[in-house]
Amino acid sequence: MLNVTEYRRTLLVHTLIPSGPIPTAQDPDGVYPYESFCETSRRPQPRELRFIRLENDKLIVEICPDFGGKVFSIFHKASKRDVMYAPEVVRPVRILPRGFYIPGGIEVSFPISHSPVQAVPVLARTARIDGRAYAWCGERELRFGMHWTVEFSLGEADAFLSQRTVFYNPTSQPRPWMSWSNACMLADPDVEISFPNGPVLYHGGEMKTIDWEKEGPRRQADIDRMAGYFWRDPDCCAFGVYNPGRGVGLYHVADPKLTPGIKFWTYGIGRHKPWSAASSPAGDQYLEIQGGPLVDQSIKDQLQPGQTRWHQEFWYPTDSRMDIHAMAVPEAKLVGLDVVPSFAFARRDDVAIWESLAKAHADQNTGAIPEPPSLIDNHWAPSGMQIDEAIMWAAQLANGDRRGRWLFQLGAWLAGCDRIDEALNVLNQSSDDRARALAGRLYRRNKEDFAAAAEAFRSIREPAIALHPQVMVERDLALAGLGKQTLAERDEWFDKIAALDDEWVRERLAYLRFDQGRHAEAKEVLRATAFQLVHQRYARTRLWRAIEKALGEPPLADIAFLGEDDLAQFGAYREYGED
Secondary structure, three states: EEEEEEEEEEEEEEEEEEEOOOOOOOOOOOOOOOOOOOEEEEEEEEEEEEEEEEEEEOEEEEEHHHHOEEEEEEOOOOOOOOOOOOOOEEEOOOOOOOOEEOOOOEEEEOOOOOOOOOOOOEEEEEEEEOEEEEEEEEEEOOOOEEEEEEEEEEOOOOOEEEEEEEOOOOOOOOEEEEEOEEEEEEOOOOOEOOOOEEEEEEEEOOOEEEHHHHHHHOOOOOOOOOOOEEEEOOOOEEEEEEEEOOOEEEEEEEEOOOOEEEEEEEOOOOOHHHHHHOOOOOOOOEEEEEOOOOOOOOOOEEEEEOEEEEEEEEOOOOOOOOOHOOOOOOOOOOOOOOOOOOOOOOHHHHHHHHHHHHHHHHHOOOOOOOOOOOOOOOOOOOOOOOOOHHHHHHHHHHHHHHHHHHHHHHHHHHHHHHHHHHHHHOOOHHHOOHHHHHHHHHHHHHOOOOHHHHHHHOOOOOHHHHOOHHHHHHHHHHHHOOOOOHHHHHHHHHOOOOOOOHHHHHHHHHHHHHHHOOOOHHHHHHHHHOHHHOOOOOOOHHHHHHHHHHOOOOOOOOOOHHEEOOOOOOOOOOOOOOO
């Protein structure tokens, strides 16, 4: 049998709280023009999602276009088990670039890892061609305007899932990118880790190179902390894990000329186990096996104008151990690359205004100019669309508030394209308070002009912006850069929201208390705040260590209550450096 079907399924999903109205341009915790998220709701809500099912006599593969086109599960018929880590309740966790990573299944990322669209819908298409079932998912991404498509397919007799990923740059500029296929498996202590021998870059509390054959862990129980491993010169092209207690495993094989990247990630069995359990209502642990077209996650490649790039990989679910040194890349007769669809922008809310504006500009039809996004609409002009001239045209024809909103959008677009001087010039002409807030960030981060940044924040008039936690944080960073003369002003702002229980505001309050010399109070603020876990961020850790030094206290070994990891800083996960 060979089938491809589509259906709807309802899951419990924890919703996400947006970071705020300031665009993610030049934001170290975001990637423009996508909205970022600062918090995961504690209570989930039912959500209906689109699924695609590929099935043959050996496997059932479920793919979810509404979660970024990820493989949600792989059911192995012989063992009657799902081999993937796939929690019944979806709970995103705090990992860059947007703060909404969904562990489980197989995630495909582009143009940054983790994918900026893994928790939102992308486009999809299915087909049966020459005895093979296909599911294609993808979009034109908003950051640079590049196309990506992931193809999953099953042949009638295949015991493996074929994956082919295609990238295309239709723009006139080289664009940076990375991509990894990230499969999550249950991480019971007895899970057996089968990876190639050779030199491996270890990423834990330190960076070092190890010899996998002599120093590499063999089971999950051998690892006492969160850690990642990247292979430099593997002696074979396959890897995977096997869970003897559950009788299932998953292995990966690929042609190293196309897909040389090999990574293993785990939280281990020590103090970092809560990080792994954060996504599962049952507290299940997971680990990750990853493949990709780049060697590690510290680098990005360049996709040249008009260039198409593709790579292929294969996933083997199994009910028995497999010998990775005996595995070969299988033959899979796939349709030509010209048959693989190239998708448009996927979410109408993201682009509808901008497509309407572009058409009105092209037609010089002033009556067709749409209303600019409002104060409560976090859809910012996509840097992946060449829309600047159309926005300027609309702004020149508008008056008052509408003109201010168009100029804000143009300034955000320019900042998202790293055209900082132009962005500031436009933002300073806007009457929109969001423009003032974004200008404050640009003055502080890009110009190191703390006085100009502080004045930009002081000029905000609307309380809905001035007292928003995101703006409170940005303002306090700017005022802190001016030194001790702003301590009283900073205190006045925090007095206005003294009862607000927001972890990002509380973090900045702790910084204020430290700057005031009230070190014990700063320590208590951090201790009393229930921080959610967040990866690849170290501001609270730095502050805690500074407090200890100021109080003459020995360093506390376990500061997990701060919600930050203790990895050595590594990887091109951020678009911009941390504050």
